[in-house]
Amino acid sequence: MFEKTIKRSPAGVALDTTGAHPAGLAIRELDGWYDDSHVLHAVSLSVLPGEVVTLVGRNGAGKTTTLRAIIGLLRKKRGSIRFGSADIGDLGPRDIARLGIAYVPEERGIYARLNVLENLRLPPVLRQGGMTEAQIFALFPNLQERLSSMGTQLSGGEQQMLAIARVLRTGSRFILLDEPTEGLAPVIVQKIRDTLMHLRSLGYTLLLVEQNLQFAASITDRYCVLETGRVVDTFDNLNAHHAHAQLRRYLSV
Amino acid sequence: MSELFGVPMTALAGQLMLGIINGAFYAILSLGLAVVFGLLNVINFAHGAQYMLGALVAWALLNSWGISYWWSLLLAPMAVGAIGLVLEKFLIARVAYDHRYGMLVTYGLALIAQGLVRDHFGAAGLPYSVPEALRGGVDLGFVFAPYYRVWVVAASLTLCVLTYLCIEKTPLGANLRAATENGALAECFGINVKLLSTLTYGAAVALAAFAGVLAAPMYSVNPVMGADLIIVVFAVVVIGGMGSLSGAVVAGLGLGIAEGLTKTFYPPASNIVIFIIMAVVLTLRPAGLFGRDKG
């Protein structure tokens, strides 16, 4: 599952033999269950700091489950998940968030009982280096116009932007995004791509789940293909045609 | 005119005032119940007992240490609220995943509180006099309004409004609303939902205890003063629903007034009128008057 050559982070820092960087993610032989249903099988995956990795696979392949396992929402697991030097497998979501992992769920999770500004300010600032509100509004100007609207009065695209915006305040540099472009118009998808590219240029690490392969191809460094709860392949996106052929093989695109 | 449907205006106004007072208590208690249920998924059966303990602490403070009513308004909620914090952390949090268990455990707590108080203080009521500053009243012509009752209405409604504002308009309230709506996601942001739950329960208990202190000079302090009250409050939250805080307050006030009116015009039905209204609401609008409920 891992490249055999010496891997370097985008900043050029050499990595240790397990492929983990002090602030990257390393999942080893992860098994996961929902009650008695065995949903993840020996999943191994690493994400280097500054990298953009996309989990792809058919519906039910275990992509969302993997993200939930990382953020601590999947309780029944076996195997190791390390973030930097910390073993986060037994931690709850709160502790994992405090270590610097942010989560943008598939359903976006915008609160109906909070207005836009409250939604934005809800996640507490956990470390230095997060964006200021001014910076966030510069990135998402249309949110600034809707501050007093209740969360769910926003359109799907606005909610998605809000869901991304609010975690940028926290200072967390490792963001999990579950299908950020699902159901959105091309114009909004473009906006989200620009946002994610911007984050990448700032050194953020992104682990995405995406069904929109065109979108994924435009931003990801690497793919990780999941099938029925197992990692079947990982490959990089340096050669777009080659990558596309690989994807077609697995997903009959 | 001095009569309405054969009832003198003074009697009507007097009962209406009592109705508003009862309504204010229903409002405070159903507010506390609704907030706790929303966040902790627990029906706090002990809420009535905690109201009783507030009154009891006020009585004890006065009789043992001569501490005045005004200090009791601050100290009793703090004391009973502190007990609430401990109860939530070590007991209630353990059963919060099933609302029925929560109801059973808090029922047990209510029995324990009632039993202990009855054992120690007896079943008869303990008297608590109206504080000096609020004795007497004002003659409005058609009704004599005792200062103390006016104070109780003003204080409880103010408290309801303050609680509502705190929850709906402050960042802390935003945390509470978010945790109530989707606590798992709130945890993913780093919010300590468990601590929030503990503090919220303590605050709701303090709220009930405050109402108890308000009640002490009006009703004698006895072990079961909260028991029958909590059952009526249950009917109030069934009618108003627990999804809407303003709904809980409006329902509480409205039903208190309805009770007062019934007491004026048809006294035999006054202690069951709220249950009758509940039956009617269940027949016509099962989801409760203000909707937003889950089940």
Next chain:
Amino acid sequence: MNSLLRGNAMASKLRGAAPSGTWQLFAGLTFLLLISPWFLYPLFLTKVLCFALFATAFNLLIGFGGLMSFGHAAFFGIASYIAAYCARTWGVPPELAIPLAVAGAAVLGVLIGALAIRRQGVYFSMITLALAQMVYFLCVQLPFTGGEDGIQGGVRLPFLGLFELNNDWGSYYFCAVVFLAGTWFAHRVVHSPFGQVIQAIRDNEPRAISLGYNVYRYKLTLFALSAGLSGLAGGLKATLFQVASLPDVHWSMSGEVLLISLIGGVGTQLGPLVGAFVVIAIEHYLAPFGSWVTITQGVAFIAVVVLFPKGIVGSWGSRVPGLFRSRAQAAVHSPPKQD
């Protein structure tokens, strides 16, 4: 802890026919009841059996149907009043007074159930409590109940003119027969086609609805059966002890039958009897200490939920492994925010 309110032995018996072991159970029970008065006071045993029958009725609803009522005192108490009033005021013999009491309780059960079943979960419980409280207040005010004094005195007429009830032993054996009959009836309900549907509803209500079952009517029927059987217990108690009073219809009585069911083991066959024995015995022992009965019951409620969710019978000799509620039922009753 998930096991507390889940049918225990009953859950495993999904076939309609009576399971093996039933005859042995009833034979053993009959034998036990036959010889008990030689070891314990018949009057005490009579009281235990009345409450055991009450708990059996209650168990139908909570253990089998999964519905936690906080208002069963209404059925027990109303039946108690009806039986006592008929006997004392009209001289009605028990073979008529008790069925009348059962009918009254069943009718009340339909009325209260019709309203309570409209809501789920905690709302159901709160509604049963509120409506039972209404019944309590009515009983306080209505003249026929005798208010604070209740209905007392009157002669215990012989059952069917033959069976003497005015001595402790006669009362006891009559009570034992009625208890066995009531338990057998509850057993038949559980192991009937009706019972199977009830279980399906309890385990996965949305699925039962999608299969076309009129869930409301099934629940209401179960509620009425539970109420009627509770009425049998109440009528029996009033007939044998010649007293019906406000405590019978007070919310603490609802709490008591709930505690009996929890301690005995919700959903078990012997739970009601064991639970009734324990609770009534403790009451008798602590009676001189007044409030300590209440305190002990409060502690017992908490202890059972936190420490012994399966109750006495459930913890000992449970043949059903894995007493967790089905996932579907958990999904219905848990809020979405829970993991």
